[in-house]
Amino acid sequence: MKKILLLLLASTFSFAQIDRMEPPNWWADMNLNQVQVMFYGKNIAQNKVSVSNGVVITDVRKTENPNYLFVTIDTKNISAQQLVFTFQNGKKSFAKNFEIRPRKPQSKFRKSYDSSDVIYLLMPDRFANGNPNNDSSNDTQEKGNRSEPGGRHGGDIEGIIKNLDYLKNLGVTAVWPTPLCEDNDERHSYHGYGQSDVYRIDPRYGTNEDYVRMSQELHKRGMKNIMDYVTNHWGWQHWMYKDLPTYDWIHQFPGYSQSNYRMTTQFDTNASQIDAEKCMDGWFVKSMPDLNQSNPLVLQYLTQNAIWWIEYADLDGFRVDTYSYNDKTGIAQWTKAITDEYPNFNIVGEVWMHDQAQMAYWQKDSKIGAIESYNSHLPSVMDFTLHDAFGTVFNEDKAQWDKGIIKVYDNFVNDFLYPNPNSILTFIENHDTQRFNHLYNDIRKYKMAMTILATVRGIPQVYYGSEIGMKGNKDNGDADIRHDFPGGWNGDSNNAFTDAGRTSEQKAYHDFTAQLLNWRKNKQVIHSGKTTHYVPENNVYVYFRYNENESVMVVVNNSTEKQTFKTSRFKENILNYKSGKDVLSGETFNLQNDISIEAKSSLILELN
Structure with missing residues (x-):
């Protein structure tokens, strides 16, 4: 008896070897059934591993870092159940549970966002503070400080949930928050694009369970949840960056080298190899290590993480940050894996280019991409050329050959380049551009732009606060185009979430927007009609x-x-x-x- 007790104590003590297991679970009846489970812990690779219930381990991958072990199991035809991984090193052994969960009915065929939707892009930290108690957390570096323009202001998931009825009444049908996963940078972490843990919601926004609840609350209202997903890079505070599984988990030169941002090198038949590599493999900025999607371990990790979030939080779509900076073969495989798993799932990629042929290259089944036998499998791209036209056209009062409203007309002249122009995301502004109402400061011009946005082909996206006339000058820094939504914080002198709280100017903007978007909601002729x-x-x-x-x-x-x-x-x-x-x-x-x-x-x- 004493010997058994000692063995149990040893087993409990050894259990601490596993600091992380990712993904933390999987689901039955998935198309992706070769599941790569990553175990992380001190010298974990020294152990032999087995799994219970007759499940087959198809691959065990060790790397130059002994703290990682990648174990692939075959989950095909396995029902929902609790599996147990057993690790043994000589006479010592310990175990780790891994759950195969039942999949939601019809999960594979979930409906995604499309041209019948209006997407509302918001920055969670700047939208509404529903829970002031999580403005700071013990395990993240940057604390709440609303007085600093680029600091953490306290907006969170609870703030989004509390204002979903406002969005529904506005005519919005889908919500795209900028990334909600943990970003543990010491400063300016509020935007979320420097993620430090991609399986964890940032505690200053709430919990994983809060994010699931947000999806549920959206779905109760007939609305959709779009995750802002980042495949190209992580933040330099990512736990894995501090102890890389492999040297080539990120692109090394060695160490840091910045991207040249020349996305044209990805399809330019005359481009030098070094220029193409510098675009694709260079880091977006110094604080964002560039992930190497050509490494199969990395690609599988990112693919499983994306699918995990779809199943776990019942997501309705992705927006993918800096899509065209990824390894283009790897990102195409990532995209195809997701759309194979979910045939109706929409993914819009940020392809920030200023030429329709170059943007069309990145859309699924592009004839331009087919010239070099490339298919991104990406359902949607963002219409940056229309955005470019919106940024100047309403100050061009006199019609000329290439000035004035002809710019908008010319944008649609090139629709023949796109395999599916109705699945293009259209917008007058976003979180990285000048605020439209700063450019023009004229509600008449806002109304013209929104009229076009709401009635042309594609999937319209509006940026938070535009509907109440919010302004901001990007020349003063990004924080100036990402102001707090008035009324989202206790004590705000102006509450634009309510009709009674809006100024007369805010009300004029809001009422027009709500009238227009609510009319659009049920107009099939706008959603899918010809032009x-x-x-x-x-x-x-x-x-x-x-x-x-x-x-x-x-x-x-x-x-x-x-x-x-x-x-x-x-x-x-x-x-x-x-x-x-x-x-x-x-x-x-x-x-x-x-x-x-x-x-x-x-x-x-x-x-x-």
Whole structure:
């Protein structure tokens, strides 16, 4: 009996060898059934490993770092159950439980976001502070300090949950928070892109369970949860960076070398190899070590982590940061693995380029990529060229060959380059660009831009605070375009989350946005209809969205003068329709007569 007790004590003591096990669990009935379980602990690789219940270990991988052991198990046809990994080194042994959980019904075929949605991009730290008790935590370096523009301000998951009804009433159908996983940088960690633990929600935002609850609360309201996923890099405080599994887990030169940011080198047939490598393998910034997706262990780790979050938090989609800086073969394999697991799952990649052909290269089934037999498998890219046009066009009052509203028209001229233009993310601004309302400071121009955003092809994304007229100048630093949402903190003098708390200016912005987005919610003709547009005249852009059942005529007057135009020019789309009722004002226009439109304004006419 005494001997057994001593063995049990030894087993309990030895258990501490495992500091981390990732993923912490898996699910039954998954397409990805060769699961690579990473064990981390002091000299863990010295142990022999086995697993219970007849489960087959198909691979055991040791690296030059003895503190890691990568064990691949075959979970095909295994039901939900508790497995036990046993580690043995001579006479000493210890065990670690690993759960195979039951999968949610129809998880594989979950519906993702698409062109019927309106996505709301928010920065959790700057949106709302629902739980002031977690503004700082004992196990993260940077403490809450709202007085510092680039500091931690205390916004959190609870703040998002408390304001979901505000977003639903605004007309939003999907929420994209910037990364919520732990970012333990000592300063300016609020943005979340320098992650230090990709299996843990940052405690200053809440817990993993809070994140699951946020998904549940979104789903109760018929809304979707989009995770901002980072495949290209981690933060320099990532626990694994401090004890790398392999030298080539990250790109080494040796050590740090910054990216040249020249994404064109990824498909330029004339590019030098060194330039292509510097783009793809160079670090985004010095504090963000660049992950090596060409290393199979890294690629499997990232793939499993992404799928783990989808299953664990019941996610509805991804936005992938700096997509085109990844190893392009590795990121294509990562993307395909996820969309193989979830055929309807949408992923939008940040491909920040200024040429449609170059952006189209990165979309799934691109004919441009096919020239070199490349397919990213990426369903969606971000329409940065439309964003570029939005940034200048509304100050170009006089129509010229390449100035004025023609820029917006020209953006859609190149839709033939995209395999699926309706699955492109459109936006007037985001968390890395100038605030639209800073560029223009004119609600008329905001209304024109939002009218276009809400009625053209693609998946519209709005940036938090724009809907109440929030401004900010990126030239003053990123913190200036990431202000706290007024009313998100106890004691705020202005609460823009409520109708009574909004200033008259905030109310004007908000009410227009809510009217427009709520109208869009149920308009299938906008979600999936065809488009015909007309070359602008006198800085007036006219286009139609239509299907077999209905037609919408959109008119945008970007000139500084009232314009009148003949409707006969548009007879191929007006057809037998007699009148059009403006969604925004309720005014009805006779389509047999000339139409007049005020300067710097727009019409959305539902044709009857």
